[in-house]
Amino acid sequence: MLEQYLFIAMLIAVLMLAGRVTARRLGVPEAIPLVLLGVGASFIPGMDAAIPPPEVVLNIYLPLLVYRAAFLTAPRESREDAVPISVLAFGLTCVTAVAVAAALNFAIPEVGWAAALAIGAAVAPTDPVAATSVMQRLGAPRRLVTILEGESLVNDAVALTLFGLALAALEDPVSLSEGALTLLRVVAGGVLYGLVLGWVIARVRLRIKDVGAQIVVSLLTPFLAYLPAEHFEFSGVLAVVTTGFYLGVRAEGMLPPVSRLAGKTFWDMLAFLLESSLFVLLGLEIRHVVASVADYPVFVLAGVAALAVAAVVLARIGWTLGVFPLARWLPGRHLSFDEIGRSERLVMGWAGIRGAVTLAIALSIPLDVPHRPLLIFIGAVVVLVTLLGQTTTLPRLMRRLKLGESDEEAAEEAEARRETTEAALARLDELAADDTVDERTADVFRQLLELRLDRVRALLDDEDDESTEGAREVREELAKAQREKLDQLYESGRVSEEIRRRLTHELDLEHHRRSSAS
Structure with a gap:
């Protein structure tokens, strides 16, 4: 049995790597080859054991994915755009869930409103990465990206709260007034518990100096938020979101730079593993899902899937074009x-592209829910259609509307680098004047800072493309020479492996910084 699970784990890892390479070569979303590879692997004997129970997806995947998104939220921008984010995250999420539920009930009434609302809640939240990564690459207006990122965080919590209420209604139907009181208790309890836990975790992490221990605490945090909250029948997702946001706002003052860097690397890799494995698991399960819905006529399945996709897409476009502008009349201060x-x-x-969170919610539907295969089928179709259709056409739409030509982000980053470097130079002069550091040491740091300042000023002066490309090639050659020299020093025994690894890591960080800036 152990050998079987090890084989399955290695195969899934190979599929994830193959899917990533294939997606990059074909220029398609990674989800498409990952699902197709999963479908192919489902024909291998014994792969049924790879399909996790719904509780695993609900209690492991979702807390981790939601916590990371909450932790990385930009607090100032989200606060400034709280009204437009709320209009999308609360209003549109509820409208989308109800629209999909109504479409499903219209096509197949025997599904029932509670089960239909469950899958409606699953397909309601948007993916925070798929669309914004395309928009950032094309230089979309920053405010547009901020609103979409803020929406994708909050609507996860809204959708999962609706999902939980729908599942509860399947087990024990309640009246409207009872449902309202339950919703109030679930929401308030989740938020309050998340705030208390965030305060406690912040104090604990302030006392931890070891980087490895910091990462372990960060990994435990979403489960400490989610599982106890669910046990006391609060919203575990809202507890995770609140805790993640509370800690994310305070990360800069709470964590030393080395912990932030290590933590970001760890969580980026973990998110890749979670999201990629979810799409592979969907591929593994989809063959059984298709077999389970084989009793439905093909035209019924196609019609239901088309209605769900249409409800998701049209509800969003109608909301953003028609309802969204009316939010200007809402009370309160906002941009x-x-x-x-x-x-x-x-x-x-x-x-409004759907992704890993929608998939995780759909796969977490309990096994005893009526028409579960049909619900998962609908969720999978919505995810794949929006990923393939909207992700590939979004760049063309942005170019047509001339929304992908802004250099504001790069200019602001360069200006920020200039001012922070000048501040460091000014402080160095103060230290030298006070004899806190000797002049020789001050000169060394001054030269380094001035070199950095010269590079930033060159960017602000908007060098021509040819010189920028030439400078890039020179930097790559210099980095290559440094790596080769490090290898020579190590092979000759003049430096240890630890020193070689440390200096190589610094070169990698510099390469990553330049790649991100360009």
Whole structure:
């Protein structure tokens, strides 16, 4: 049995790598080859053991994915755009869930409203990465990206709360007033518990100096938020979101730079493993799902899937174009909606791509829920259609609407680098004047900072493409020479493996910084 599970784990890892390579070569979303490879692997004898129980997806995958998204949320931007984010995250998520439930009930009434609302809640939240990664690469307006990222965080919590209420209604139907009181208790309890836990974890992490221990605590945090909250019948997802947001806002002052860097690397890799494995697991399960819905006529399945996709897409476009602008009349202080024109709202509507969270919710539907295979089938179709259709057409739409030509982000980053470097130089002069550091040491650091400042000023002066490309080639050659020299020093026994690894890591960080900036 152990050998079987080890074989399955290695095979899934190979499929994840193959899917990533295939996606990059074909220029398609990674989910497509991952699902197809999973379908192919499902024909291997014994692969049924790889399909996890719904509780595993609900209690392991979802807390980790939601916590990472909450931790990385930009607090100032989200606060400034709280009204437009809320209009999308609360209003549109509920409308989408109800629209999909109504479409499913119209096509197959025997499914029932509770089960239909469960899959409606599953397909309601958007993916925070799929659309915004495309938009950032094309230089979309920053505010548009911020709103979409903020929406994708909050609507996860809203959708999962609706999902939990729908599952509860399947087991024990309640009246409208009872449902409202339950919702209030679930939401308030989850938020309050998340705040208390965030406060406690922050104090604990302030006392931890070891990087490895910091990562272990960060890995435990989403489960400490989710599982106890669910045990006391609060919203575990809201507890995770609240805890993650509370800690993310305080990360810079709470954690030393080396812990932040190691933590980011760890969570980026963990997110890749979780999201990729989810799509492979869908591929493994989809053959059984298709076999389970074989009793339905093909035209019924196609019609239901088409209705669900249409409800998801049209509800979002109608909301962003028609309802979203009305939020300007809501009370409270928020940024002007005049800056979000029709073109931005159309892109916002078309960027409603579904991804790993939708998939995780759909796969977490309990086994005893009536018509479960049909519900998973609908969720899978919505994810694949929006990923393949909207991700590939979003760049073309943005170019047509001329929303992908902004250099504001790069200019602001370069300006920030210039001012922070100048601040460091000024502080160095103060230390030298006070004799805190000797002049020789000050000169060494001054030269390093001035070299960095010269590079930033060159970017701000907008060098021509040829010189920038030439500078890039020179940097690559210099980095290559440094790596080769490090290897020579190690082979000759003049430096240890630890020193070689440390200096190589610094070169990797520098390469990553330049790649991100370009």
